[in-house]
Amino acid sequence: MSTTSKTLTFDTSTSRANPTPKPMKRLSVPKIRQRKGGEPLVMLTAYTVRMAQLLDPECDMLLVGDSLGQVIYGLPHTVAVTMEMMIAHGAAVVRGSYHAAVIVDMPFGSYEASPQQAFENASNLLKHTGAAAIKIEGGKVLAPTVEFLTKRGIPVMAHVGLTPQAINILGGYGVRGKSDEEARSIVDDAIALSEAGAFGLVIEGVLEPIAIEITEKVACPTIGIGASAQCDGQVLVSEDMLGLFDRTPKFVKRYGMMSENVQESVRKYADEVRSRIFPSRDQLYGSVESE
Ligand code: KIV
16 A cells, blocks of 8 residues: 655555655565565675665565674674664664565564563564564474464564574584484474464575475475575575675675775775875865865
């Protein structure tokens, strides 16, 4: 439904403060669900307005991941990420995008205690960001929470396999599902969460056969990261794939050289400042007469 004000046309289906430029239409959760087994879903992380603007045209989903704890805030892991951080960055990404569905991670400690706790925090997250959905990490123990939220208007993306918020239990970020028992338990988690109503499922850091089995067995689209090309979509941390960091984990493919570009540009700038080449006439306002 669209309503027209005097000066701007608002696409209320996107329920955002910013006007949506026609003919752009933000992808909805039901549209994403329908992509199961179809054209692969493209998802990348975004934490800021400018990155959202740059990624949005090519992405089906933008994930405001709690990986921002490490990427933006320099934290050792995601455990210390707060609701305030997720709200601030989630709102920025929504403001910077028109096309992709924006999904925001629920931070550690904001949803595990009970479905009621999860609803309170998830509804706040959607209210204050304008995002379409939230993502939570964990297994079948969270199936009742997924059902509770979904039935009350909050679309949930689940996240199984390597779940970084559990770092203090896991002890590291190694690949999951090496034992038959663990492999079975990850598949069972995925099925339970999908049956509870999750509209999508991130599968992170598992042996490939596990991701393939889950993708075949669940009704919702699977989004792989270190999982399988047979998933219904893929996600990466944008700064990883753009080459911002020196270390490239095995599951990341570098599509850019961001750190080299930044270092080279800063080196040139520093040289030019030190040698008084910058600013030149082009960047100066000159005198009253010349302006
Ligand atoms: O926090 C994050 O960025 C994520 C993705 C890596 C899936 O959860």
